[in-house]
Amino acid sequence: MDERRQNREETPKGRLVRIVLTAAALLFLALFVVAPLLLVFVNAFDKGWQGYVAAISEPDTRAAIRLTLLAAAAAVPLNTLFGIAAAWSISKFDFPGKNILITLLDIPFAVSPVISGLIFVLIFGLQGWLGPWLDAHGIQIVFAAPGIILATMFVTVPFVARELIPHMQAQGREEEEAALVLGASGWQTFLRVTLPNIKWSLLYGVILCTARATGEYGAVAVVSGHTQGGTNTIPLQVEILYNGYDSTGAFAVASLLTLLSVATLIIKKIMEWQSSRSNDGN
Amino acid sequence: MGRKRNNILPGFGLSTGFTLTYLSLFILIPLSAVFLKTASENWASVWNVVTSPRLVASYKLTLGASFLSAVANAVFGLLVAWVLARYSFPGKRIVDAIVDIPFALPTAVAGLSLTALYAPNGWFGRYLEMLGIRVAYTSAGVLVALMFVGLPFVVRNVQPVLQDLDFEIEEAARSLGATRWQTFSRVIVPTLLPSLLTGFSLAFARALGEYGSVVFISGNRVFETEITSFMIMNKLDQHDVPGATAIATVMLIASFVMLLAINLLQARSRRYMEAS
Numbered sequence: 001m002d003e004r005r006q007n008r009e010e011t012p013k014g015r016l017v018r019i020v021l022t023a024a025a026l027l028f029l030a031l032f033v034v035a036p037l038l039l040v041f042v043n044a045f046d047k048g049w050q051g052y053v054a055a056i057s058e059p060d061t062r063a064a065i066r067l068t069l070l071a072a073a074a075a076v077p078l079n080t081l082f083g084i085a086a087a088w089s090i091s092k093f094d095f096p097g098k099n100i101l102i103t104l105l106d107i108p109f110a111v112s113p114v115i116s117g118l119i120f121v122l123i124f125g126l127q128g129w130l131g132p133w134l135d136a137h138g139i140q141i142v143f144a145a146p147g148i149i150l151a152t153m154f155v156t157v158p159f160v161a162r163e164l165i166p167h168m169q170a171q172g173r174e175e176e177e178a179a180l181v182l183g184a185s186g187w188q189t190f191l192r193v194t195l196p197n198i199k200w201s202l203l204y205g206v207i208l209c210t211a212r213a214t215g216e217y218g219a220v221a222v223v224s225g226h227t228q229g230g231t232n233t234i235p236l237q238v239e240i241l242y243n244g245y246d247s248t249g250a251f252a253v254a255s256l257l258t259l260l261s262v263a264t265l266i267i268k269k270i271m272e273w274q275s276s277r278s279n280d281g282n
Numbered sequence: 283m284g285r286k287r288n289n290i291l292p293g294f295g296l297s298t299g300f301t302l303t304y305l306s307l308f309i310l311i312p313l314s315a316v317f318l319k320t321a322s323e324n325w326a327s328v329w330n331v332v333t334s335p336r337l338v339a340s341y342k343l344t345l346g347a348s349f350l351s352a353v354a355n356a357v358f359g360l361l362v363a364w365v366l367a368r369y370s371f372p373g374k375r376i377v378d379a380i381v382d383i384p385f386a387l388p389t390a391v392a393g394l395s396l397t398a399l400y401a402p403n404g405w406f407g408r409y410l411e412m413l414g415i416r417v418a419y420t421s422a423g424v425l426v427a428l429m430f431v432g433l434p435f436v437v438r439n440v441q442p443v444l445q446d447l448d449f450e451i452e453e454a455a456r457s458l459g460a461t462r463w464q465t466f467s468r469v470i471v472p473t474l475l476p477s478l479l480t481g482f483s484l485a486f487a488r489a490l491g492e493y494g495s496v497v498f499i500s501g502n503r504v505f506e507t508e509i510t511s512f513m514i515m516n517k518l519d520q521h522d523v524p525g526a527t528a529i530a531t532v533m534l535i536a537s538f539v540m541l542l543a544i545n546l547l548q549a550r551s552r553r554y555m556e557a558s
């Protein structure tokens with residue numbers, strides 16, 4: 001395709017259109033997308049390396065990092081397990097209602113993050129379904145760590161499944177069927193045939209899920225009761241520092257999340273190049 | 283169902299059962315709480331909350347800014363997708379990766395960063411200030427934040443279609459005497475339309491529910507820059523759970539309508555792709 005395009009003669013007007021459009025697209029991306037990313041790091045290092053290290057090693061920040069890692073450690077493995085089960089069911093079998101199931105899977109994407117937090121207040125909050133019972137037994141879920149974990153789980157449910165489904169659908173059933181015919185058990189087939197095939201999209205799904213779990217703001221802001229000075233995750237700590245006019249501190253802590261999202265992008269690109277290379281090789 | 287009988291793969295019951303249980307436990311039951319809570323409230327008071335002038339102002343801002351941001355993204359997203367699919371230039375792979383930044387960057391980080399950029403003393407804000415343009419803490423700021431989060435939806439939907447577009451059809455149009463613009467508007471745009479529309483509606487749907495990237499740059503001024511998601515937060519801060527739930531119900535209904543519309547659109551564009 002590309003060779004053919006380059007072999008075509010380019011008219012002077014065509015050249016002008018190409019240069020103007022490319023310049024406009026690059027300028028737009030630089031101003032709207034690159035500048036916000038760049039600003040995070042420039043502001044984070046406003047007071048040099050020492051200011052940066054001091055900001056991210058503050059006790060409150062360290063506590064926020066711990067809670068964020070705890071929430072991710074609960075949400076990511078469970079949602080990975082779910083993602084594999086959902087992808088196996090949806091991509092390897094045909095059954096009535098499959099399209100409804102796929103739509104349901106997208107709900108956490110479609111719902112406002114504030115609502116994702118609110119639903120847990122409605123269930124576990126003092127005015128909620130289980131609130132009075134939990135209160136009587138001295139268990140706190142909302143405005144405490146369990147609520148943050150639940151909200152993080154809710155918003156990251158679809159990520160692994162969403163990465164796996166198209167990949168597993170494209171692969172079809174033949175390889176698994178061959179393994180079964182040759183006498184492999186169901187689990188053997190999954191571990192030796194399916195898993196090696198999907199390992200890259202599974203890895204990417206897990207990384208994406210982790211990035212989202214650590215960066216979630218709206219849902220977690222509701223259940224943390226941040227106005228009451230409750231428990232904080234990294235994004236909430238960023239907000240608190242920013243509202244306290246500690247801009248350098250806020251951007252220093254924010255840069256941790258930004259680094260994770262940049263790493264996610266790089267891994268995604270490496271995977272895409274690898275899969276296009278292996279396709280070229282075939 | 284017919285094919286299932288021939289399917290020898292195991293684990294259908296286990297995987298589907300686990301999927302349904304998990305979805306019910308973590309998504310469906312929690313979500314139904316919103317509707318059940320609203321249904322248990324006094325209908326008149328729910329109506330009063332969701333039609334109060336302050337909320338109506340937030341609907342107008344949320345709908346208007348979401349729509350405008352999706353239109354702007356359709357235009358700029360098409361431009362970026364076009365350049366990435368059609369032209370080669372140094373660093374193209376990096377530029378292609380950059381398009382995904384808004385997907386990857388946490389919303390609160392994006393929100394703070396955009397606020398700092400467009401604040402009166404920020405990198406962009408100080409020059410816009412000289413021109414008499416205010417972005418931070420105005421509805422223009424809401425628009426900028428929503429454009430940021432929505433851009434990849436358009437690019438990633440349009441780009442593959444542009445890449446697959448048959449070059450010969452365009453060459454045929456050109457050789458039959460069509461101008462560059464005629465070829466674009468009569469041949470290319472109709473082919474792109476389903477994917478462009480899908481990208482547009484995904485960006486629009488995302489903008490409707492967006493919270494983190496907007497609340498910092500909007501400044502949340504009463505009647506002026508409060509989005510509907512913020513109003514839920516505002517009610518919760520006042521410990522008005524029924525009020526928050528009533529607003530959430532309105533937003534959920536809007537989200538489900540959008541989800542349905544997007545699924546129909548995607549099904550249509552799939553048919554279109556298969557037919558062509």
